[in-house]
Amino acid sequence: xxxxxxxxxxxxxxxxxxxxxxxxxxxxxxxxxxxxxxxxxxxxxxxxxxxxxxxxxxxxxxxxxxxxxxxxxxxxxxxxxxxxxxxxxxxxxxxxxxxxxxxxxxxxxxxxxxxxxxxxxxxxxxxxxxxxxxxxxxxxxxxxxxxxxxxxxxxxxxxxxxxxxxxxxxxxxxxxxxxxxxxxx
Numbered sequence: 001x002x003x004x005x006x007x008x009x010x011x012x013x014x015x016x017x018x019x020x021x022x023x024x025x026x027x028x029x030x031x032x033x034x035x036x037x038x039x040x041x042x043x044x045x046x047x048x049x050x051x052x053x054x055x056x057x058x059x060x061x062x063x064x065x066x067x068x069x070x071x072x073x074x075x076x077x078x079x080x081x082x083x084x085x086x087x088x089x090x091x092x093x094x095x096x097x098x099x100x101x102x103x104x105x106x107x108x109x110x111x112x113x114x115x116x117x118x119x120x121x122x123x124x125x126x127x128x129x130x131x132x133x134x135x136x137x138x139x140x141x142x143x144x145x146x147x148x149x150x151x152x153x154x155x156x157x158x159x160x161x162x163x164x165x166x167x168x169x170x171x172x173x174x175x176x177x178x179x180x181x182x183x184x185x
Contacts, residue, residue: 040086040120042072044112048089048098056092060147062140063088080137083124087144090117094151118148139168 046069053065063084071081092098093114121141130138146161173179 039082040112040117042069042076045069045072045085045089048092048112049085051096051098052088052092055096056088060144062143079124079128080130080135080141083121083128083130084137084141084144086117086121086124087141087148090114090121091144091147091151093117094148114148114152118145121145134168134171136172139165139172142168
């Protein structure tokens with residue numbers, strides 16, 4: 001099956017534009033046409049999250065990929081989950097050079113560059129106001145974007161993102177022993 005990696009794809013028939021003529025209402029800013037946001041499909045994300053589970057979980061054992069995929073499926077508008085998933089995918093693609101692997105299991109529509117995942121993660125984080133709404137998902141998306149940035153040689157960005165993750169951990173209270181009292185061994 002051929003599944004696109006971007007959802008949804010708006011059709012020309014969905015607008016009032018005559019598909020046979022040059023659309024006069026299109027300005028250089030395209031502000032006259034309402035655009036649906038393009039997002040990487042959950043099907044595509046799940047392929048990369050499976051790679052995280054198989055190859056990356058031993059390095060960064062902090063996310064249950066199956067639970068994250070389930071959350072994306074049951075809550076498709078959850079920007080925090082989408083930001084975390086795309087940040088993980090950016091880190092995985094850059095860490096394991098998946099784009100460069102010949103015969104990669106991620107062929108065709110599922111081959112997405114790490115930079116695309118990074119830009120989607122940043123966009124979703126901004127839309128969810130991750131700096132004001134600090135959660136474990138926003139903390140982990142900062143961490144995985146740190147990994148991505150380090151992998152692509154953007155060391156200043158990597159350092160800032162790691163600091164952001166540490167500050168978010170403090171805001172949530174992960175540095176306090178009381179946070180862990182209710183956890184079972």
